Amino acid sequence: MTEPIRWVYAFIDRPVKEFGPACDFWTAVTATRASEPRGEQDEFVTLLPDGPDACLKAQGVCGQAQDVHGQAQGDGGAHLDLAVEDVSALVQSALRLGAEVVADHPGWSVLRSPGGQLFCAVRWQGESARPPVVAGTTGAISRLDQVCLDVAPALFDAEVVFWADLTGWESLRGALPEFHLIKPPATLPVRILLQRLGTARPTSAHLDIACSDIEAVRAHHEALGATLVGRGARWTVMRDPAGGTYCLTGRDPHTGSLPG
DSSP: OOOOOOEEEEEEEEEGGGHHHHHHHHHHHHTOEEOOOBSTTSOEEEEEOSSSOOOEEEEEEBTTTBOTTSOBOTTOEEEEEEEESOHHHHHHHHHHTTOEEEEEETTEEEEEOTTSOEEEEEEOOOOOOOOOOEEOTTSOEEEEEEEEEEEOHHHHHHHHHHHHHHHOOEEEEOSSTTEEEEEOOTTSSOEEEEEEOSSOOOOEEEEEEEESOHHHHHHHHHHTTOEEEEEOSSEEEEEOTTSOEEEEEOSOTTTOOOOO
């Protein structure tokens, strides 16, 4: 049995040269404020809500080359931090399931999933209060509540099994055949969605925001410097001011579920 996941953080990875604008944008759209920077290069910040526990963090990565753990990032992406009482137990579970350790630090470890996605095992600090939804000026509400892993076809099935087994969460087929949801208990703030790509390329991840009204949220984000990339069946692809892509999805911000 794997170590129980007590809390989850979505990590926003953006190039160092654009880290300031990225933090300005993401704090604005999530109704948070940036903590004091930390890390050897002041590369980490936590996005702090007013009252509840944080579930979002941001990292400055080294431009088009590598992040601080040596992982190619391009224009940045996202990753997960899984918070547990016993970090070493989660690491051992991940290794048994086919992951590898990228870096060990006091109290936390960086790992790579069998399909190539970086994530971190970190020590739980007692977080338990999920941040509320964010209300926009038009009345639309939203919540950044999902990290989507974009996985090549040949790696998809194994990656689904890995994340389901590692977390112990409910494993559900998505509304479309190319999606699979790893659904946490309602008390946890971030879900995992896996998307099977149409072509082979390295695994990556992006952020998803649940929206009561995608078009209203899109307009708000554009006013803050984001740009429209394209539209899908139930989502809109956006690019933030730092060049990172993310999706606005037509899900209930309170529950994460699709309408109906």
